[in-house]
Structure formats: structure tokens, C-alpha cells
Amino acid sequence: MPDLHLLSPHGFRAAGIRAGIKLSGKPDVGLLVCDTLASAAAVFTTNKVIAAPVKVGREHVAAGRLRAVVVNAGNANACTGARGERDAKRMCALAAHAVGCEPKHVLPSSTGIIGHHLPMEKLERGIVDAGRSLGRDQEHALLFADSILTTDLTRKAAATEFRIGRQNVRLAGVCKGSGMIGPRMALPGKHATMLAYLTTDALITPALLRRLLAEAASGSFNAVTVDDHMSTNDTAVVLASGSSGVKIDSTRARGAFAVALNEVCRSLAHQIAADGEGATKVVTIAVKSAASDDAARRIARAIANSPLVKCAMHGNDPNWGRIVSAAGLAEAPFDPDRCILTLQGTVVFRNGQPVAFDAEKLSAELRAKEVRVELTCRLGKGAATCWTCDLSKEYVTINADYHT
Amino acid sequence: MPDLHLLSPHGFRAAGIRAGIKLSGKPDVGLLVCDTLASAAAVFTTNKVIAAPVKVGREHVAAGRLRAVVVNAGNANACTGARGERDAKRMCALAAHAVGCEPKHVLPSSTGIIGHHLPMEKLERGIVDAGRSLGRDQEHALLFADSILTTDLTRKAAATEFRIGRQNVRLAGVCKGSGMIGPRMALPGKHATMLAYLTTDALITPALLRRLLAEAASGSFNAVTVDDHMSTNDTAVVLASGSSGVKIDSTRARGAFAVALNEVCRSLAHQIAADGEGATKVVTIAVKSAASDDAARRIARAIANSPLVKCAMHGNDPNWGRIVSAAGLAEAPFDPDRCILTLQGTVVFRNGQPVAFDAEKLSAELRAKEVRVELTCRLGKGAATCWTCDLSKEYVTINADYHT
Numbered sequence: 001m002p003d004l005h006l007l008s009p010h011g012f013r014a015a016g017i018r019a020g021i022k023l024s025g026k027p028d029v030g031l032l033v034c035d036t037l038a039s040a041a042a043v044f045t046t047n048k049v050i051a052a053p054v055k056v057g058r059e060h061v062a063a064g065r066l067r068a069v070v071v072n073a074g075n076a077n078a079c080t081g082a083r084g085e086r087d088a089k090r091m092c093a094l095a096a097h098a099v100g101c102e103p104k105h106v107l108p109s110s111t112g113i114i115g116h117h118l119p120m121e122k123l124e125r126g127i128v129d130a131g132r133s134l135g136r137d138q139e140h141a142l143l144f145a146d147s148i149l150t151t152d153l154t155r156k157a158a159a160t161e162f163r164i165g166r167q168n169v170r171l172a173g174v175c176k177g178s179g180m181i182g183p184r185m186a187l188p189g190k191h192a193t194m195l196a197y198l199t200t201d202a203l204i205t206p207a208l209l210r211r212l213l214a215e216a217a218s219g220s221f222n223a224v225t226v227d228d229h230m231s232t233n234d235t236a237v238v239l240a241s242g243s244s245g246v247k248i249d250s251t252r253a254r255g256a257f258a259v260a261l262n263e264v265c266r267s268l269a270h271q272i273a274a275d276g277e278g279a280t281k282v283v284t285i286a287v288k289s290a291a292s293d294d295a296a297r298r299i300a301r302a303i304a305n306s307p308l309v310k311c312a313m314h315g316n317d318p319n320w321g322r323i324v325s326a327a328g329l330a331e332a333p334f335d336p337d338r339c340i341l342t343l344q345g346t347v348v349f350r351n352g353q354p355v356a357f358d359a360e361k362l363s364a365e366l367r368a369k370e371v372r373v374e375l376t377c378r379l380g381k382g383a384a385t386c387w388t389c390d391l392s393k394e395y396v397t398i399n400a401d402y403h404t
Numbered sequence: 405m406p407d408l409h410l411l412s413p414h415g416f417r418a419a420g421i422r423a424g425i426k427l428s429g430k431p432d433v434g435l436l437v438c439d440t441l442a443s444a445a446a447v448f449t450t451n452k453v454i455a456a457p458v459k460v461g462r463e464h465v466a467a468g469r470l471r472a473v474v475v476n477a478g479n480a481n482a483c484t485g486a487r488g489e490r491d492a493k494r495m496c497a498l499a500a501h502a503v504g505c506e507p508k509h510v511l512p513s514s515t516g517i518i519g520h521h522l523p524m525e526k527l528e529r530g531i532v533d534a535g536r537s538l539g540r541d542q543e544h545a546l547l548f549a550d551s552i553l554t555t556d557l558t559r560k561a562a563a564t565e566f567r568i569g570r571q572n573v574r575l576a577g578v579c580k581g582s583g584m585i586g587p588r589m590a591l592p593g594k595h596a597t598m599l600a601y602l603t604t605d606a607l608i609t610p611a612l613l614r615r616l617l618a619e620a621a622s623g624s625f626n627a628v629t630v631d632d633h634m635s636t637n638d639t640a641v642v643l644a645s646g647s648s649g650v651k652i653d654s655t656r657a658r659g660a661f662a663v664a665l666n667e668v669c670r671s672l673a674h675q676i677a678a679d680g681e682g683a684t685k686v687v688t689i690a691v692k693s694a695a696s697d698d699a700a701r702r703i704a705r706a707i708a709n710s711p712l713v714k715c716a717m718h719g720n721d722p723n724w725g726r727i728v729s730a731a732g733l734a735e736a737p738f739d740p741d742r743c744i745l746t747l748q749g750t751v752v753f754r755n756g757q758p759v760a761f762d763a764e765k766l767s768a769e770l771r772a773k774e775v776r777v778e779l780t781c782r783l784g785k786g787a788a789t790c791w792t793c794d795l796s797k798e799y800v801t802i803n804a805d806y807h808t
Binding site: 047048049050076078079080081113114115116117179180182227228229230231232305306307308311312314315317319320321322324325326327328329333334335336337348349351352353354391392393395396397398399400401 | 451452453454480482483484485487517518519520521583584586631632633634635636709710711712715716718719721723724725726728729730731732733737738739740741752753755756757758795796797799800801802803804805
């Protein structure tokens with residue numbers, strides 16, 4: 001199904017327009033609208049520094065109902081005080097006016113530089129423009145997907161169509177994220193800048209949608225890291241129009257919906273890792289038989305976040321000592337004398353001992369777009385997978401001169 | 405006192421020789437010997453993957469008495485199983501024979517690549533050579549300091565002479581460390597590759613030396629981070645010869661000794677940050693009035709370890725949003741609406757609001773060898789300082805091709 005996109009689920013329109021916020025002149029204001037009052041759920045950053053749109057968005061999604069999402073790229077509206085909150089609310093009011101709904105039914109998002117006030121004149125014109133540019137076709141889906149990008153080099157989208165009984169349901173999403181990626185998003189109340197917007201035409205309650213989104217996020221967006229720098233703005237939101245008429249109420253329907261949601265979220269998360277700032281490859285870290293799932297997650301994350309591991313991966317260097325030592329520094333049970341480490345399927349370390357391997361051959365195998373690191377701990381039944389990218393000179397170029 | 409060095413404290417000899425372990429052909433085996441059975445204390449890595457020399461060293465220092473330290477660079481003897489432990493013990497036996505002491509009074513250290521067995525033939529000849537080359541002058545102190553280096557570009561040493569009553573006491577140290585630097589060393593029993601060797605001619609008990617070393621390490625070595633990758637081999641050891649005859653037994657003497665020890669350890673830690681792989685500057689992160697010292701430390705470390713902050717520092721970019729957001733992701737109380745952030749003394753963020761500043765002027769001020777980030781939390785009385793370096797393309801060059 002090559003043509004599925006964000007607007008394939010019935011009942012949605014979108015727009016992406018140029019408001020002049022990005023210096024590049026690319027699309028920077030997006031509007032996603034549901035024809036009806038959608039069942040909605042969202043997860044947000046757990047950083048203690050929370051951008052204004054996240055504060056407002058948490059309130060607006062609390063009742064589980066949304067009509068629209070309004071997004072700008074190029075400015076994060078974070079660390080902007082009371083004025084920032086007023087600006088975020090004004091974005092909602094403008095979008096609500098354009099859509100014909102209440103401001104509380106609009107979720108705002110912003111991404112870009114921290115600590116600058118939003119250029120409200122540009123945004124006001126932009127949101128009005130976006131409201132006039134809404135459409136239901138793939139072109140509009142793509143414009144929306146483009147409008148949310150910052151340092152991203154590629155547009156990120158995933159979509160699926162699945163059957164529940166004899167009926168088809170569609171679920172789709174777009175996201176952005178390339179740097180400042182180390183999301184640990186949770187439902188509001190407990191409390192990444194990655195942004196993800198998901199649409200579905202399933203008929204599902206906000207409570208169930210919330211639970212399934214939280215589960216899907218933990219195995220997808222929350223498992224991707226570029227720089228482990230959790231953002232002030234990370235947001236993933238799903239809107240369910242109900243337009244398919246297919247109720248997600250049976251165990252079977254819930255299962256099918258969860259599978260589709262997980263699949264789309266994992267695809268989007270993988271696309272973030274692949275487009276990580278300066279990335280030339282995706283590194284998948286799979287930790288198995290750890291003491292617990294949480295232990296596995298901590299170990300996988302410690303490996304994924306080591307600059308030494310990431311540089312070795314960039315250099316196609318089977319320097320596995322960096323991987324084992326990173327596993328050992330995680331706050332989790334780990335015993336090098338029991339573990340087995342493989343790189344691209346080749347065992348390099350087992351039971352506390354190095355295993356001889358053909359370093360040239362393995363180095364050649366590491367010159368791939370997809371690298372798999374698998375660590376078997378033999379301590380329990382915990383497992384976790386996370387995705388990262390290599391660390392290149394290009395990462396430094398991108399980040400040493402983003403502001404000035 | 406420009407001429408103080410590792411062997412200024414009375415009662416010590418040292419050697420550094422070329423054993424051919426380093427491909428560069430530079431000195432790679434060091435021997436430090438106390439004339440008498442020294443009072444000794446050491447702190448070691450808390451990684452769960454522990455190199456063989458650390459396992460052996462923990463046992464040997466447990467009784468608080470050492471005659472010698474034997475070190476090789478170029479090979480970490482980590483992840484080398486039972487054979488690795490035998491090799492570490494053999495290093496001690498060889499050094500003991502050269503010195504004329506028991507093997508249990510020798511602490512072994514190794515640093516370099518993980519997962520390779522030590523080239524024992526080279527080491528055997530090397531240690532014998534070192535035993536024959538021992539001397540008491542500055543040249544020997546420098547040779548020892550050089551023999552422990554790996555990717556370091558500079559030799560690291562610090563020394564002081566202080567008075568207790570009317571008598572002079574000397575305390576000195578050398579260290580190595582440039583990459584895989586994120587030590588969190590603790591006394592053995594609880595359980596960082598940076599290596600530090602300290603000498604003093606004070607007369608002090610092992611118990612007091614242990615306690616003062618642990619305190620000094622937490623404010624110095626454990627407060628420096630290059631890549632937050634705690635090594636399998638980190639070790640800091642202090643040997644007290646007692647040759648000055650000055651007892652550290654009064655509160656006043658203990659205070660003076662602690663001040664000297666802290667000063668030397670902090671100088672060495674700062675030198676590690678300055679010589680961090682690819683570093684062009686040292687960034688000091690000072691967190692004040694946090695909820696607790698531990699909270700301050702977590703916040704300082706989150707800032708120091710953010711690749712985004714480190715790249716901004718490399719680019720002389722006053723992109724303070726990265727600093728505030730890094731503080732917010734630390735597992736510690738933090739309230740952006742209360743804090744004050746200064747860069748090189750210029751307030752950039754206060755009470756949740758951006759503060760206008762001259763970006764070009766501040767960027768020019770960031771082009772310094774020493775950059776100071778100060779974050780006042782206004783939540784309590786906790787404080788911590790840590791040192792890191794900027795992240796440059798050179799870091800990637802060094803680490804993408806170290807192994808192959």
C-alpha cells in the first residue's frame with residue numbers, strides 16, 4: 001500500500017504553509033484537523049523544563065477530545081515565561097477560529113530554538129493561511145509533514161491499513177526529530193524535541209487510546225536516542241476520528257489496533273534514528289535475558305548513548321570493549337562473565353572472554369546502513385531494544401553553529 | 405615552586421620505560437616504588453565490568469599497605485577472563501621481584517584497548533627494565549608520568565608543599581585520562597580509564613588516607629567528564645611514605661593535608677578535562693543553591709554530558725536553551741522559574757524568562773580556554789562543580805578509528 005499517508009484515515013484534513021519563521025523559507029506552520037471532535041491522547045516530555053505549548057497542550061488534551069493540532073517549526077517557545085504561554089494559547093485561538101471550534105480543542109506544538117519569543121505576527125498570518133489551505137489529499141499530508149521539520153533531512157511518515165472483522169481501519173503518522181533526541185515521554189499527570197502526530201479512523205475511547213499510546217511510545221519513541229538530550233517540547237499525539245465506524249471494543253480489536261499503532265510508532269522512531277543529526281547508519285541495540293525489562297532498557301540505553309560506541313560505529317570499528325564497558329556502567333544488574341555479545345551476528349565476547357573473529361571481515365560488515373548489536377545477559381527474562389545512530393563530524397558541524 | 409614533582413615527597417623512586425606495547429614506541433611501562441612499606445589507599449571504578457588489574461589491586465590495597473605500583477599503557481587487560489587475572493598477578497610478581505618485596509604489596513594498573521590479552525613477554529622484559537631504571541629525580545618522575553598516557557596529548561602532574569606546624573610536607577600526583585572519562589570511583593568494597601598516582605611523605609594511617617582520598621576523589625576525579633563513559637580500569641591510588649616524619653593526627657594537620665590532597669586532585673582532574681579527546685577548552689559547570697549536593701551534582705553532570713551543550717561550547721555559541729533543558733532532564737529537583745543562568749558572568753536566563761544580552765560579545769567571550777557556566781537554582785543549599793570539555797570534530801577522528 002504505497003499510497004497510504006497521514007490523511008488516509010477518514011475524517012482528516014491538513015495543511016502546511018510558509019510563514020517565514022524558518023530562515024530557510026521552508027514550510028513552518030502546520031494544521032491538522034479532524035472533521036469531528038476526535039477521541040485524543042498524547043504523551044509529553046518528562047523534562048522539568050517544559051515548553052509553553054506542552055503546558056497548554058497537556059490541559060487541552062486532558063478531557064480526551066481534540067479537533068485540531070497547530071504546529072510551528074523554527075521556534076520552540078520554551079523558556080519564554082508567561083508571554084510564551086499567552087502565545088501558545090493565542091496559537092490555539094487562531095487555529096480554533098480557522099477551524100470553527102473551541103480553543104480548548106486545539107493542541108499546540110512548537111519546535112526550534114529555545115528562549116526566543118514566537119514571532120506572533122508571522123504566526124497569526126500563517127495560521128489563517130493554513131486554515132484556508134486545508135485539504136484531504138496526499139499532497140496536503142506531505143506539506144504538513146514538511147512543516148514540522150527542523151534540522152531533519154528527511155520527511156518521516158508511516159501508515160497502515162488493517163482489518164477488524166470484515167472492516168478496514170487506517171492508522172497513520174508523521175513525525176520530526178533529528179537532534180535533541182532522547183525522549184522519555186509519559187502521559188500528562190506523571191508527566192521528548194520530537195513531535196509525532198498520528199491519525200486513525202478507528203472508533204476508540206480516549207481512555208483506551210491513552211493507554212495504548214503510552215504503551216506504544218515506550219517501545220518506540222522512548223526507545224530512540226540521538227544525543228540523550230530529552231527536549232522541553234517532545235509530544236506525540238493521536239487523534240481518532242471514528243469515521244470508519246469500527247469500534248475498538250473487543251479484545252481482538254484492541255489487539256489489532258495495538259499492533260498497528262506499535263508498527264507505525266516503531267517505523268517513525270526508526271526514521272528518527274536514521275535521520276539523527278549527522279547519522280550515516282542506524283544502530284539497533286537489542287538486550288536479551290536481562291534481570292528485568294527495566295534493566296534491559298537501562299543497559300541498551302547506556303550502550304546507545306556512549307559517544308565512544310557511536311564513534312566506533314561510525315568508523316566501522318568492531319571495538320566491542322566499549323560496548324561491554326558501557327553495559328557495565330548502566331544502573332542495572334550485569335555480569336560480564338555470563339554475557340554474550342554479537343555484532344552483526346558475529347560473537348565477539350562470551351563468558352568474560354574475548355572470542356577470536358576476523359576483524360577485517362566484521363569491519364566490512366559494519367559498513368552497513370543497519371547495524372545490530374545484540375547482548376544476551378543470561379540473568380533473567382528482561383528484554384529491550386533501542387535505536388541510535390553513529391556519531392560523525394557532521395554532528396559537530398550541525399550543532400556547533402546552530403544558533404549564531 | 406616550579407620544580408615540585410611526583411618524587412618531591414621523600415622516600416620514592418620511579419621509572420618509565422619503552423616495552424613496545426604502544427605502537428607509537430613511547431614509554432609504556434611505569435614503576436613507582438616507596439622505600440618503605442607505605443600507608444596506602446585507593447579508589448576504583450564502580451563499573452560492573454572490572455578489569456583484571458582492578459580486581460587484583462582491590463585485594464592488594466585492602467590491608468592499607470603497598471610498596472609499589474606497576475602500570476602498563478596500550479592494553480587495558482579488561483574483559484580478558486581468568487588469563488587476564490593471572491597476567492595481572494604476574495605483573496605484581498615481576499615488580500615485586502624487581503623491587504624486593506612481596507607481590508601483595510604491589511598494585512597493578514593497565515590502560516588501553518579492552519579485550520586483548522597482555523603481551524606478557526614484552527611486559528616481563530619491561531618490568532625488569534623498569535626495576536633497573538629507577539631513580540629519584542625529576543627526569544624519572546616525568547618518565548613515569550609519560551609511561552601511563554594513551555590518547556593523552558599532554559603529561560599531567562601536580563604537586564604542593566605545605567606546612568604542618570614548623571615542618572614541611574610534600575604531596576604530588578600524576579594522572580592520565582583523555583577519553584572514556586566519566587569516573588565514579590569509590591573505595592573498594594562498594595566498589596573510574598583514568599589513572600592517578602599520588603605520593604606524599606606525610607605519616608598517615610591507611611584508614612585516614614582512605615577516607616581523605618574518597619572525599620578528594622568525589623570533588624575532583626569523579627567531577628570530570630569527557631564522554632561520561634566510566635571505564636573498566638579507573639584507579640586513583642595514594643602512597644604515603646611517612647619519610648617527612650610529620651604525623652597527620654591532629655584536626656589541624658588533617659585539615660592541612662586534606663586541603664593539599666584536594667588541591668592536587670582538582671588540578672589533575674582539570675588537566676584531564678583540558679586534555680579531553682579533541683578538546684579546545686575546559687567548561688566548568690558550577691551549580692549553586694540546589695536542593696542538595698547530590699541534586700547539584702546530577703544537574704551539573706547532565707549539563708556537562710550533553711553533546712548539544714558541548715558542541716555549542718565548541719562553536720562559541722551562547723545557545724543557553726540547551727543548558728537549561730539539560731538541567732531539567734537531570735533526576736533532581738529543578739525549577740526553571742526560579743533559576744539564574746550565567747555564561748562567562750553574563751546573565752542569560754532568569755526566573756523562567758530569557759534575559760536580553762549581546763550575543764556577539766558573549767560569543768567572543770566564549771572563545772576562551774576556560775568557560776564558566778553558573779546555574780543558581782534557588783531551591784536549597786546544595787552545590788557542585790564539574791569540569792568537561794567541548795565536543796569537536798577531532799573527537800570523532802580520534803574515536804572512529806582507534807582500534808582498526
